[in-house]
Amino acid sequence: MELFNYFRSSASYRVRIALALKGLDYDYRAVHLVKNEHLDPAYASASVSRLVPLLRDGEGLISQSMAIIEYLDETYPQPPLLPPDALGRAQVRALAQDIACEIHPLNNLRVLRYLSKELGVDEDGKNRWYRHWVESGLAVVEQRLSQPGAKHGAFCWGDTPGLADCVLVPQIFNAQRFDCRLDHVPTVMKVFANCMALDAFAKTQPSACPDAE
Amino acid sequence: MELFNYFRSSASYRVRIALALKGLDYDYRAVHLVKNEHLDPAYASASVSRLVPLLRDGEGLISQSMAIIEYLDETYPQPPLLPPDALGRAQVRALAQDIACEIHPLNNLRVLRYLSKELGVDEDGKNRWYRHWVESGLAVVEQRLSQPGAKHGAFCWGDTPGLADCVLVPQIFNAQRFDCRLDHVPTVMKVFANCMALDAFAKTQPSACPDAE
Secondary structure (H helix, E strand, O other), X not given: OEEEEOOOOHHHHHHHHHHHXXXXXXXXXXXXXXXXXXXXXXXXXXXXXXXXXEXXXXXXXXXXXXXXXXXXXHHOOOOOOOOOOHHHHHXXXXXXXXXXXXXXXXXXXXXHHHHHHOOOOOHHHHHHHHHHHXXXXXXXXXXXXXXXXXXXXXXXXXXXXXXXXXXXXXXXXXXXXXXXXXXXXXXXXXXXXXXXXXXXXXXXXXXXXXXXX | OEEEEOOOOHHHHHHHHHHHHOOOOOEEEEOOOOOOHHHXXXXXXXXXXXXXXEEEEXXXXXXXXXXXXXXXXXXXXXXXXXXXXXXXXXXXXXXXXXXXXXXXXXXXXXXXXHHHHOOOOOHHHHHHHHHHHXXXXXXXXXXXXXXXXXXXXXOOOEOOOOHHHHHHHHHHHHHHHOOOOOOOOHHHHHHHHHHHOOHXXXXXXXXXXXXXX
16 A cells, blocks of 8 residues: 655544554655645556545545545454444544544645745734634544544544544644634543543654654 | 534535435535534534534434535435445545635635635635636546546546535535636536436535525
8 A cells, every 4th residue: 555645744644544544554655745745647557536635445546534544444454443333433533533524624734835926824813813713623633532422542533543533632732733622622632632542543643754854 | 313404504515415315314404604603502512613613413413514514425325426446535635625625615615704804805806816716626527527537427436426516516616606617627517417417416405405595
């Protein structure tokens, strides 16, 4: 397998964690987003959306981090990253999507670039925007971890790491990089600490990547 | 089952389509977003994120439209909304996420409100923002439908409607409402027309909902 990704891309980090949890080997292919390497024709021919991450497994080319992780979970089932029951799986997917659909899309590089270049939003406005979506979005995750029907233990769902943890941890890295408030999400931060104690999360973090700066 | 939703919410419409494709009955519970009914304590007690849609199935409360649709597909498997093979499922999920993670989150009501109220973006800037993400995002979907490994037929994947169609159709409704360009995505529009010829898509569209204005 080959993973086209970027050390600082949080969607890339989600997939690195999943691959590590599964104990799968892969070739690390760096695509430098800030240097616009994702716009190179060579990359565009493989990636229609020109986004990272992109996984190549044999003939298959798969984009979108959550689709990749579900693919890995179906193809390499051990250890499972989703609970065995449909309702549990739905709750874990909803948790992951609370981050992947409600927080992260508002804060990625191309969106921040559009805000400043096209709408003339200044640095301060951009930082407020960033923190607003992270802080309010993580407050939802915090509540969700303790709502009726939730089953958080050491991790987002029970005592083994799964899909929701793969998505949560990179979001906390982004939050810390942008000095977001995190004191209102103690349960989230406990889960984060438990994750970071594991090699699968620690050894794949941005600063540990081959293309880290 | 009960579906808490709003006629104009495109994430709600995704779930209405899936329920109709499965032939499942449910009680329609309207939550008026523009009147801020999603912030009522009564709704907040069921929905941590205060977003629609929210599905109640027995004891289970499930949020996030894609998580709900996967839950429905696992619990009521006929007709299936995902292909039988892992790679096909990954491609369909990636297509759905190209819309649900890259286009829709940038254009929902609370984001547009934040742009104007907090960042002082004017009406013209807001409309340019909206169209930019819809038009560039749908161009990706258009390319993806015809890329190597894609299997679009009458619908996004083959000749039966599935998860990607449930997500695509509501996005086209939004695009049309905001006068976005659509002449650059002919394949997408062919799929859209094929979907709208089916009751499951036509009879659940915003204007056909009990709370439509």
